[in-house]
Amino acid sequence: MALPAPTNAELYQVDVKLCYPFIEAVTHTLKVQCKVDARPGKPGFKRNSEEGRYDILIGATISSDKVLGQVVLCLTNKIFFIFMSKMLGKLITKMTPEIEDGAHELMNVIFNQAKKLLAEKKIAAVRSIPMIAFGEHVKLRYLSRGQTVILPFETEHGAFNVEVTTQEITTSDVINLVTKEV
């Protein structure tokens, strides 16, 4: 049986429902764990991959029965090292395997917070193992059918973004999944 196509309003609602828990999770985690006040700005849609170049990307995949997506914490080196320095109580100026672990853990904590808030909105999200990518001015592009929402944050140390991209699960995704399971 074909699944009914979601309306634009429903798609928008999915995006909003997914985004607010992450805004809350990011602000709460940074405040408690890094002692940084992050003020969320006005969310907007990412129009192309040229928008936003970052040094450090920490991402996790989310999936539920209705939606697939990626949540990526997008930072400059400067602000990431400030977060880590404040979290660990010592000056961090370069990426090491230990600091990579710290980035993963930060994402884990953020995701777990968001997961709880998503569950309250009846969205059961499962995440993958977080990934981290770093380099100079990394361009972030998603191979997704859905739109990407940029959630901007301001802190006294500078700005950073969280990007959330989602796509609704279609009938063909369900068929592929069932075929694979058989």
Place this chain on the structure above:
Amino acid sequence: MFPKDSSILIVEDMKTTRLYVKQSLRTLGFKTFAEAADGAEAWDKINLMAGGGTPFQLVISDWNMPKMTGFELLKKVRGMPKIAGTPFLLLTAEAEKHQVVQAIQAKVSDYLIKPFSDEQLEEKIKNIWNSIQKKAA
């Protein structure tokens, strides 16, 4: 409150989180720490210290770890009469909060949900100390 020279074992697979906990404990005035990256390593260290007559006075352990989880470690500690009374603080992610009931049944001293601040850690450690004192009275 626990004496500041108490020996504390921090069990967590993420090194930065171990550093974070250690940093928080230092802020609270504690100085003596040991670390383990999973429950199995922690179990070896707990036995070694107990065997040497200097058991840890507090174990702070993450729940979700490879090899042996914090919950499994808790059950092992509670199952060995010599060290069964070791104060045990379990760190857990928000998503694992529902599992805390099991930990309470297994006689965890207290639990703390990540992310947590120095103040929240201090409060939990104080609570554990106070409950030990009440039992002893």
